[in-house]
Amino acid sequence: MHCSICQMDIRNRSDEAYLAWLKEVRRVAHGMEDMVDQYLYLVGQEHDTTGCFFYLKKGFKKPKSMFSLSTIASKVKEIERDLTHLSQTKDRWVPMTNSGDSRYIVQMSQELASNSLSLGEEGLVGNEDNKQKLVQWLEDDELARSIIVLHGMGGLGKTVLAATVYKKEREKYNCHAWVSISQTYTKEDVLRRLIIDLMGKENVPAAFATMDFAAIQETLKRHLEQKKYLIIFDDVWTPEAYTDLFGALTENRNGSRIIITTRNSDVAHLATPNRILVLEPLSKDESWVLFCKKAFPNHKCPPELKTLSEQILWKCEGLPLAIVSVGSLLFVRDKTMDEWRRINNQLSWELINNPMLDHVRNILHLSFIYLPPYLKSCFLFCSLFPEDYLLKRKSLIRLLVTEGFIVERGGSCTMEEVAEGYLNELVQRNMLQLIERNSLGRIKLLRMHDVVRELAIDLCHRECFGVTSEDYRGGRLVNGISGGRRLVVHKLSNTTNELISSMHHLRSVIVLDNMMQMSQPQSMLLLASVLCNSRYIAVLELNGLPIEQLPDAIGDLFNLRHLSLRNSRVKFLPRSIENLVNLMILDLFNSDIQKLPRGIAKLKKLRHLYAEKICGLFERKFPSRIALRFPKDGLCNLTNLQTLVAVGADDCTMHLWKLTQMRTIRLWDVKVVQCEQLCASLAEMQFLSSLAIHAVDEHQVLQLDGLNPPPSQLQKICILGRLAAGTIEHSPLFQLNLTELSLHWTQLTESPVPSITTMSNLTVLWLNRAFNGEELTFLPGWFPKLKTLYLQDLPNLKSLVLHEGTMVNLETFWLAQLDRMYGMRWQYTLQQ
Numbered sequence: 001m002h003c004s005i006c007q008m009d010i011r012n013r014s015d016e017a018y019l020a021w022l023k024e025v026r027r028v029a030h031g032m033e034d035m036v037d038q039y040l041y042l043v044g045q046e047h048d049t050t051g052c053f054f055y056l057k058k059g060f061k062k063p064k065s066m067f068s069l070s071t072i073a074s075k076v077k078e079i080e081r082d083l084t085h086l087s088q089t090k091d092r093w094v095p096m097t098n099s100g101d102s103r104y105i106v107q108m109s110q111e112l113a114s115n116s117l118s119l120g121e122e123g124l125v126g127n128e129d130n131k132q133k134l135v136q137w138l139e140d141d142e143l144a145r146s147i148i149v150l151h152g153m154g155g156l157g158k159t160v161l162a163a164t165v166y167k168k169e170r171e172k173y174n175c176h177a178w179v180s181i182s183q184t185y186t187k188e189d190v191l192r193r194l195i196i197d198l199m200g201k202e203n204v205p206a207a208f209a210t211m212d213f214a215a216i217q218e219t220l221k222r223h224l225e226q227k228k229y230l231i232i233f234d235d236v237w238t239p240e241a242y243t244d245l246f247g248a249l250t251e252n253r254n255g256s257r258i259i260i261t262t263r264n265s266d267v268a269h270l271a272t273p274n275r276i277l278v279l280e281p282l283s284k285d286e287s288w289v290l291f292c293k294k295a296f297p298n299h300k301c302p303p304e305l306k307t308l309s310e311q312i313l314w315k316c317e318g319l320p321l322a323i324v325s326v327g328s329l330l331f332v333r334d335k336t337m338d339e340w341r342r343i344n345n346q347l348s349w350e351l352i353n354n355p356m357l358d359h360v361r362n363i364l365h366l367s368f369i370y371l372p373p374y375l376k377s378c379f380l381f382c383s384l385f386p387e388d389y390l391l392k393r394k395s396l397i398r399l400l401v402t403e404g405f406i407v408e409r410g411g412s413c414t415m416e417e418v419a420e421g422y423l424n425e426l427v428q429r430n431m432l433q434l435i436e437r438n439s440l441g442r443i444k445l446l447r448m449h450d451v452v453r454e455l456a457i458d459l460c461h462r463e464c465f466g467v468t469s470e471d472y473r474g475g476r477l478v479n480g481i482s483g484g485r486r487l488v489v490h491k492l493s494n495t496t497n498e499l500i501s502s503m504h505h506l507r508s509v510i511v512l513d514n515m516m517q518m519s520q521p522q523s524m525l526l527l528a529s530v531l532c533n534s535r536y537i538a539v540l541e542l543n544g545l546p547i548e549q550l551p552d553a554i555g556d557l558f559n560l561r562h563l564s565l566r567n568s569r570v571k572f573l574p575r576s577i578e579n580l581v582n583l584m585i586l587d588l589f590n591s592d593i594q595k596l597p598r599g600i601a602k603l604k605k606l607r608h609l610y611a612e613k614i615c616g617l618f619e620r621k622f623p624s625r626i627a628l629r630f631p632k633d634g635l636c637n638l639t640n641l642q643t644l645v646a647v648g649a650d651d652c653t654m655h656l657w658k659l660t661q662m663r664t665i666r667l668w669d670v671k672v673v674q675c676e677q678l679c680a681s682l683a684e685m686q687f688l689s690s691l692a693i694h695a696v697d698e699h700q701v702l703q704l705d706g707l708n709p710p711p712s713q714l715q716k717i718c719i720l721g722r723l724a725a726g727t728i729e730h731s732p733l734f735q736l737n738l739t740e741l742s743l744h745w746t747q748l749t750e751s752p753v754p755s756i757t758t759m760s761n762l763t764v765l766w767l768n769r770a771f772n773g774e775e776l777t778f779l780p781g782w783f784p785k786l787k788t789l790y791l792q793d794l795p796n797l798k799s800l801v802l803h804e805g806t807m808v809n810l811e812t813f814w815l816a817q818l819d820r821m822y823g824m825r826w827q828y829t830l831q832q
Helices: 002-007 010-014 016-043 052-057 064-093 128-139 158-172 187-199 213-224 239-243 284-295 303-316 320-331 337-353 359-369 373-383 393-403 415-428 450-462 496-502 520-533 552-556 575-579 598-602 672-682
Strands: 146-151 175-180 229-236 257-262 276-278 433-437 443-447 486-489 508-511 539-542 562-564 585-587 608-610 643-648 664-670 690-695 716-720 740-744 764-768 775-778 788-792 799-802 812-816 823-825
Touching: 016 064, 128 146, 128 158, 128 257, 128 276, 146 158, 158 175, 158 229, 158 257, 175 187, 187 213, 187 229, 229 239, 284 303, 284 320, 303 320, 303 337, 320 337, 320 359, 359 450, 373 393, 373 415, 373 450, 393 415, 393 443, 393 539, 393 562, 393 585, 415 443, 486 496, 496 520, 520 539, 520 552, 552 575, 575 598, 643 690, 664 672
Parallel strands: 146 257, 146 276, 175 229, 229 257, 486 508, 508 539, 539 562, 562 585, 585 608, 608 643, 643 664, 664 690, 690 716, 716 740, 740 764, 764 788, 775 799, 788 812, 799 823
Antiparallel strands: 433 443
């Protein structure tokens, strides 16, 4: 039913009768979904404790599950009647347009070579002059602080222009910050974000969390008083949004600059005289250049498509976001006149007949309609997060999997890998913006453009897909929203529990506010609201809430697949956790849980377990940690585990070899006597890509030669602890062509660098207490792909020699606690 809804013709969506009928279809579909989940749970119960003979022996009591199955049978008949009624209603009262052409929904072409079509430098087509002018204003000799405003309608590339220049110029200032201002900003929140960015989290005052607005304002003012600073206020909607902050921004004569991007001409008047850039729509020629870059693999339009391309491009009216969206859509279409004529005609109909959406949203709406069904839910889900929210790839993938949006493909390809492919497609289609890649070139951070998010939120409401806490005001959901299956709480408030209680069919509750601003009793009430009103819930994230105890009732959430108590105060898990047989992700990172209950062994579907708490990694003493304790034989049945971060070696040595699906593992408290068995177990993990081994103390000498052969897919290694002499030179583990290598407290007598020069793919190298010698040398040709080098706390290092031609792609060079170093020879231009 969901797939049928997704594929219905776009033109029906302006018909009121159709929308009313569709609402009823969704209601019935949601009821069916609940019924199927309950049925699957009941039939999956143990027969020896719920079967009929068991209850006959207990006194002829009819089992509760039989009542439930009877109720389900009644619901099936009710749903059949509803479906018959809906079918009759559609045929009689809801005439619908049906194009019948499945070519409108196609798979991404395998010929796509690019990993990203996101707006970047090429999104500045037509804005080269503005870029040069903006750089000139930032680099001129004017000492007085100036306010620069980038003004224009949404989608013209104001943020892209500001971000491009900011990235290149920020290091020329003593401090810098980028803050996005939403329409519902608060002065205190903005100032707090500014202070954290400008001072760094580790340098904020001790009483920062409890400061009132006046104290925060004074703190920021004192910090900026003698500094040359660069601050970007992105997407400012009203002049008051800036004037409210004006008193905290010191007007010194150190060459400071403030850049404001806005769609509002009133805000533009805040600019220093002659310091305003008005971005205009692209000219016809500029639009054509950008369109061809996005629509054609070779950036050239075939002659037979030129007229249709010009007609489509004309409707974009020079708006870069619209051009990029439509061009990206056309990129994956058949390059035929019939196909492009269909798109042109469909787009024309929408632009003429849909009065509810403006020009840009019409085009973006079309981009959504043309998404394959498997991408639509993923896209809508991303829109439930706040404006300008940075989506982390790993976290987002886990949520998409447990939400049930990912279709398993079989073979060795995991659902997580499929989900990553989905995100790549959304980036390629410019529905999500790529912000940062990791050292492997994979997506690290994403965001959704504000204009795109406005469309998506509207769709979430109409599709009953989900809501946010921002949609609940005055004791009800605003604008006639009829609820949804998902709730993302952007900011906790006194009405959060009321909102949860009013939604009885929630499948997901995600709390983003991790500042622990809610009291412990309030947090427990929130949790109680979820347990009482959302029996079918699949995703529950309560990160950062000061919850100290998880009630036994958590075991009643039979459909729960994702439970996150990250950064909470929970000290133990109840025995009822064993009832969560569908649980796939358990995130206890930085909680107070030190030991798992015996019932953890029953969670056979568990794929990712996070329970790490580490302190002192950046201090000059051996890092302390609290290792997660497993019950005896607790790992035996968890053969679906892909991530285990982190576990004490004492509890996993005997059964680690069974975890053959492991991709990421972090082992703590490793002793030398355990190394042989650990190496044998790790060798069985053919899919392992990330390995971390932490010794129990700085005196244990880790023996890793036994890991032979090592897993062939291993890309990242982190060792914390002393290594036996010759390990780097001779162990097969260090003969792999890794991409990241971190050596902490290995205390080698010889430099490890010459022995790892065969790692030509290495992009990150971290040496912390790794080497006790006096000189490090990097010769020409070494580490051609290295982008980041960390050298920390090398106690005897006196000289560092970087020859010309070594690490030719180095971007970030981080030096810390090198107390005895007096000489360094190098020739580099670095980003950091």
